[in-house]
Each structure stands twice: as C-alpha cells, then as structure tokens.
Amino acid sequence: xxxxxxxxxxxxxxxxxxxxxxxxxxxxxxxxxxxxxxxxxxxxxxxxxxxxxxxxxxxxxxxxxxxxxxxxxxxxxxxxxxxxxxxxxxxxxxxxxxxxxxxxxxxxxxxxxxxxxxxxxxxxxxxxxxxxxxxxxxxxxxxxxxxxxxxxxxxxxxxxxxxxxxxxxxxxxxxxxxxxxxxxxxxxxxxxxxxxxxxxxxxxxxxxxxxxxxxxxxxxxxxxxxxxxxxxxxxxxxxxxxxxxxxxxxxxxxxxxxxxxxxxxxxxxxxxxxxxxxxxxxxxxxxxxxxxxxxxxxxxxxxxxxxxxxxxxxxxxxxxxxxxxxxxxxxxxxxxxxxxxxxxxxxxxxxxxxxxxxxxxxxxxxxxxxxxxxxxxxxxxxxxxxxxxxxxxxxxxxxxxxxxxxxxxxxxxxxxxxxxxxxxxxxxxxxxxxxxxxxxxxxxxxxxxxxxxxxxxxxxxxxxxxxxxxxxxxxxxxxxxxxxxxxxxxxxxxxx
Numbered sequence: 001x002x003x004x005x006x007x008x009x010x011x012x013x014x015x016x017x018x019x020x021x022x023x024x025x026x027x028x029x030x031x032x033x034x035x036x037x038x039x040x041x042x043x044x045x046x047x048x049x050x051x052x053x054x055x056x057x058x059x060x061x062x063x064x065x066x067x068x069x070x071x072x073x074x075x076x077x078x079x080x081x082x083x084x085x086x087x088x089x090x091x092x093x094x095x096x097x098x099x100x101x102x103x104x105x106x107x108x109x110x111x112x113x114x115x116x117x118x119x120x121x122x123x124x125x126x127x128x129x130x131x132x133x134x135x136x137x138x139x140x141x142x143x144x145x146x147x148x149x150x151x152x153x154x155x156x157x158x159x160x161x162x163x164x165x166x167x168x169x170x171x172x173x174x175x176x177x178x179x180x181x182x183x184x185x186x187x188x189x190x191x192x193x194x195x196x197x198x199x200x201x202x203x204x205x206x207x208x209x210x211x212x213x214x215x216x217x218x219x220x221x222x223x224x225x226x227x228x229x230x231x232x233x234x235x236x237x238x239x240x241x242x243x244x245x246x247x248x249x250x251x252x253x254x255x256x257x258x259x260x261x262x263x264x265x266x267x268x269x270x271x272x273x274x275x276x277x278x279x280x281x282x283x284x285x286x287x288x289x290x291x292x293x294x295x296x297x298x299x300x301x302x303x304x305x306x307x308x309x310x311x312x313x314x315x316x317x318x319x320x321x322x323x324x325x326x327x328x329x330x331x332x333x334x335x336x337x338x339x340x341x342x343x344x345x346x347x348x349x350x351x352x353x354x355x356x357x358x359x360x361x362x363x364x365x366x367x368x369x370x371x372x373x374x375x376x377x378x379x380x381x382x383x384x385x386x387x388x389x390x391x392x393x394x395x396x397x398x399x400x401x402x403x404x405x406x407x408x409x410x411x412x413x414x415x416x417x418x419x420x421x422x423x424x425x426x427x428x429x430x431x432x433x434x435x436x437x438x439x440x441x442x443x444x445x446x447x448x449x450x451x452x453x454x455x456x457x458x459x460x461x462x463x464x465x466x467x468x469x470x471x472x473x474x475x476x477x478x479x480x481x482x483x484x485x486x487x488x489x490x491x492x493x494x495x496x
Contacts, residue, residue: 042128069426070425070429078307086100102158102476121140142227158477160489163185225277257282265387298344307335323397329393399413447468
C-alpha cells in the first residue's frame with residue numbers, strides 16, 4: 001500500500017473521530033456509509049481505527065473520567081476554592097443527576113469505536129489478502145481489552161449500566177433504546193471477553209523495524225507499555241476477579257505475570273515511572289507526544305484539586321517521629337511537600353511526564369497479596385508487602401504489628417499501602433469501595449470514617465448518613481441520558 005493510501009485511511013478515521021458530539025443516547029456517532037462502505041477495506045484501515053482508539057484515551061476526556069471517578073469521592077484530594085460546585089457536591093455526598101461528574105459520553109464514545117473495529121475488521125480481512133490472521137487477532141483482541149477496561153470503570157462507578165456490544169454507525173442504531181444490565185451480568189461479560197482477548201493479543205508487540213526478530217524475545221520498548229499485550233489483559237482480568245471476590249482466580253491471573261519476572265520494581269522514588277516505558281509498567285496511557293489530559297485538573301494557574309496534605313500526612317505517609325522525623329517515603333515527594341498541596345505526579349510546567357499508569361507490577365503484587373490474605377494465607381501476603389515496601393523505602397511508622405492470622409488487620413494494611421503506592425492514579429475510591437463491600441459490607445466503617453473527614457462540617461452528619469446507604473456508592477445516571485433513552489432506570493438513591 002502506498003504512503004498516500006495509508007495517509008488517506010488515517011485521515012478518514014481522524015475525520016470520523018472528530019465529528020461534532022451527537023445529542024443522542026450515549027453520544028455515539030452515527031457514521032452511515034463512510035464507516036462500512038468506504039473505510040473498512042484494508043488492514044491499514046483497521047490499524048488506523050485502533051490507533052484512533054488509543055488516541056481517544058489520551059487526547060479526549062476518558063483520562064479525566066478515570067481520574068475523577070477514582071479519586072473525587074475518596075479522601076486523598078480536596079476541592080480548592082477554584083473548583084466547581086459539582087466537585088464539592090460530590091465530596092459532600094450531595095450528588096444530583098445533573099452533576100457533570102456523572103457524564104459518561106466520552107467513555108461510551110470510545111467503547112463504540114472499539115465495537116466498530118470488532119464488528120468490521122472482518123470485512124477488511126475479507127478484502128485485503130495481506131491482512132494476516134495474527135494481525136487481525138491482535139487488533140480485535142486489543143479492542144476487546146480496551147472495551148473491557150472502560151466497562152470495568154463504568155460498572156464500578158454506576159453499577160447498572162447499558163452493555164453495548166455492537167457498534168453504532170447508523171442513526172437507527174443510536175436511537176435504539178438499550179436497558180441497563182446488572183453488575184453481575186457486566187462482570188460475566190468482562191471475564192468472557194478478557195479470556196478471549198488473552199488468546200488473541202501477543203505477549204509483546206514487535207515494531208516494524210524489528211520484524212526480522214519474530215520469534216525472538218524483544219526487550220521492553222514503549223510500544224509494549226502503551227499498547228495492550230497479553231500481560232495487560234491478564235492484569236485487568238486479575239483486577240476484575242478481585243473486585244468480584246473470586247480470590248482464587250485473582251491469584252492465578254496475578255501469578256501468570258509475577259512468575260515471568262518480566263516486570264521489575266524500581267527502587268525508591270516512583271516519579272520516573274511516569275516518564276513512561278519503564279520496567280515496572282504493564283500498561284499505561286502514553287503521553288510521549290502529548291500533554292497528559294488530567295493536567296488541566298491538576299496543574300493550572302487555578303487548579304480545582306489539591307492533595308489533602310493534612311490527612312495524607314496524618315493517615316497515609318506517617319512520619320517516623322520516633323526514629324527520624326526527617327525521613328520520608330519517596331512516594332509522597334510529588335505532592336506532600338509541594339506548595340499548597342499541588343499534585344505534581346504527572347509533571348510540572350517545566351518537566352512534563354508522559355504517561356498515566358493503568359497497571360504496573362506493584363499493582364499485581366498487591367492484587368495477589370489481597371487475594372491470598374482473603375484465602376487465609378496472611379503470612380504469604382505479608383511477605384509480598386515486605387518485598388514491595390523494601391524496594392519503595394517505606395517508613396517503619398507505616399508498618400503495623402500484625403499476626404499472620406490477622407485477616408482484617410492485614411487487609412487494612414494492604415489498603416493503606418495501596419494508598420501510598422497509587423495516590424492520584426484513579427484507584428483510591430474503587431479500593432475503598434471494594435474493601436467496604438466485602439462480606440456484605442462488613443467494613444462499611446471505612447466509608448463512614450472517610451466521609452467524616454472529607455465532608456464539610458456543616459453537612460458532615462448528613463453525608464455520613466447517606467454513605468451508609470449502599471445505593472449511594474454509585475453515581476446517578478445523568479439526566480441527559482435519561483431523557484434520551486426511556487429504558488434507562490435511575491439509581492434508586494437519587495429518586496428520593
């Protein structure tokens with residue numbers, strides 16, 4: 001294929017991706033004629049579509065949704081005086097269906113792009129004799145995995161959601177009402193899709209200039225951090241199993257990664273990880289040639305968010321006052337000691353970092369530790385914790401005295417370590433909620449204690465009472481979406 005034709009294919013997909021937002025349900029873009037009749041003809045068309053999907057993760061609002069949904073309802077960030085009322089309402093458990101934080105359009109738009117590739121890649125394969133089975137499987141597997149990742153964020157944020165598995169490219173598709181499915185149904189679909197993706201995507205991608213090395217292990221390169229690989233699919237599947245309280249399966253999937261020794265912890269500070277392509281990273285939203293989208297929320301002249309430094313210093317990065325008060329956990333350097341709690345984990349104006357971490361090896365270690373602790377193997381879980389904390393130079397002050405059979409104490413130790421390890425990476429609220437709901441909400445105090453510290457004092461008791469209600473743990477369906485689709489049902493908590 002000529003360079004001109006490749007350019008035309010890329011341009012065609014870029015044009016599709018940049019169409020004005022549709023006011024119809026889920027903000028899916030109708031693409032009559034162009035998509036099926038003209039675009040899906042060659043492997044280059046499918047590859048361009050795949051690259052467009054990755055671009056939508058880091059150039060659109062998806063990254064912001066990941067950050068907001070995973071951090072705003074938790075305790076490690078606070079809304080500055082420059083933040084919007086919508087953000088403050090979320091912190092105070094005073095959320096309405098008109099709140100902008102509940103907007104899911106950008107995420108469903110990328111899901112639709114994944115669906116279109118899954119639906120139409122076979123058409124290109126039928127017309128392009130150079131489109132190999134290996135390439136076809138890779139592209140479809142990557143789209144399946146990204147779709148699953150986005151649905152995993154959606155189901156943890158909203159619980160009952162529309163599960164759209166076919167692409168919309170006609171107006172009639174967009175207008176067709178689709179009811180929500182339960183969390184259990186979504187999780188079953190994710191597990192099935194991720195098992196399929198595991199069999200489709202390669203262990204690593206070989207760049208064109210390395211094509212002569214097919215069959216030979218290629219050292220880790222940026223393309224294997226910013227694109228879905230088999231370990232990335234496996235990491236996501238382990239996480240899904242953990243959320244679903246299937247601890248034995250979570251351990252099995254985690255071990256598939258840990259036993260390879262392919263990914264290695266760095267020692268000490270973790271900020272270099274965010275420059276992208278390190279030995280720790282399994283999958284990241286790469287920003288090697290673009291500015292991280294969430295910087296508009298964290299690093300502006302008027303940032304709406306800051307680190308909750310007082311809470312973090314007291315509860316998360318506790319100083320070694322009995323040993324040496326000047327010792328610091330390197331993982332807190334990017335925000336605790338900055339002016340006004342400015343979150344610099346993703347860079348500064350002078351030094352922009354280049355990736356938003358989705359999964360890295362420390363995540364897999366802590367997934368396994370949590371899973372085996374729930375399986376009654378606390379001593380093994382503590383060994384994993386010791387290994388991680390030694391590499392990270394964690395302070396003795398944050399290591400409680402625990403017995404090997406103290407399941408509850410070890411679980412909370414793991415939760416606290418995840419706060420230190422993944423601060424501001426879109427994981428904190430989901431971690432808190434996962435621990436709170438375990439054993440039929442045996443740990444609801446995790447959420448009530450958090451709200452007691454983060455809600456405004458004038459509404460604190462009201463916020464605590466609300467967070468005790470299980471339906472409140474999920475965001476409302478946006479009023480805009482309810483008006484577009486008559487089959488959508490509002491979360492009962494927001495009907496009161």
